[in-house]
Amino acid sequence: MSRAATLVCLSFCLGLGTVVPVAAQPGDDHPGHPMGNPHRRAEWVSDKLTKELNLNADQAAKVKQLFEEEEPMPMPRPGEMGGEFMKQLRASSPDTAAMNRDFETHMAKMRAKHAERVKRFAELHAILTPEQREKLASFMEKRRDEMKERMKDRWGQRHMEKDRE
Template sequence: MLHKILIIVAVVLVLLVIAKIFSGCHHPPHFCKSHSSHEKKANWMMKKIAKELKLNEQQKVELEQIKDEILAKKAEFKINHQEIKNAVLSQVKSDTVDQAALNGLFEDKELEFKEMRAFLVDKFAEFHNILTPEQRLSLAEKMEKFHSKRHQ
C-alpha cells in the first residue's frame, strides 16, 4: 500500500514539474530562479533533479533527452495556443459569433490536450524508468516534504 502511495505521489510531482515547464512563470523575477525562458527553467530544474537525486552521467543524458522532447512539444503546443487566441479575438470583432466554428476549434484542441497528456505520461514513465529504486524513494520523500510544506 505504501509503495502505491509513493508511486502516486512521485507521478503527481513529476507531472507538476512538467506542467510548470509548460505553464510559464507568472511570479516576479526575484521569485523564480530562472525567469527568462522555459528552456532556462527546464535546465535549472534538470540540474536540481540531477543533484538532488544524484543521477549518474547516463541518467543525466537520458533526462536531457526527455527535457528536450518536452520543450519541443511545448513549442508546438504554444503555436496552437495562439490559434485559439486569434480565433476568439476574430469572433469578438465580428457581428455574430460562429458557434459551430468555435466548437469545432475547441474540439480539435481537446484532442490535442489528450495527445499532450499521453505524451507527458509517456515522458514521466521514461523518467521513472531511468531512476533506481533508491532514487525513486528519495524523490517520493522530497515530494512528500514539498507537499506538506505547501499544504499545512
C-alpha cells in the same frame, strides 16, 4: 497513492514546477531565467534532479537529453483563449457546433501533449532507481504541500468568506 496524487506528481515531475506557460516558448525571452529556453530548462531540470536524487553521470545525461527532446507547447496568443466563446457570446444566437469544434480542437492538443508526457514519464521512470523514484515522490509531495500552504495564505481569506455565505 490516490489517482489524484499520482496525477499531481506526474504533472509536477514532467513540468518540474514550471507553472508559467512562457517556459514552453522557444527562444530566450527571459535571459537569466532557466525556463527562458528549452536547452537551459533541460539543463536546469537535469541539475536539480542530479542534486536532489544523487543521479550518476549517466543518469544525469539521460535526464538532460530527455528534457531537451521535449517539444514546447506554445501558449495561445492573447485573444485566442476563449475566442470562440467570446465570439458566440456576442452573436445574436450562439453556434454551439462551432463552440464544440473549438473545444474538440483544444482537447486534441491536450491529448497529444498528455500522451507525450506519459511517454516521457515512462522514460524517466526507467532511468531512476526505485530509491530515487521514492525520493522524487517525497520531494514532490513536500513541494505540493508547500504550494498548498502558499495558496491557502493567498486565497484562504476569499474561501473563508465564501464559506460564511
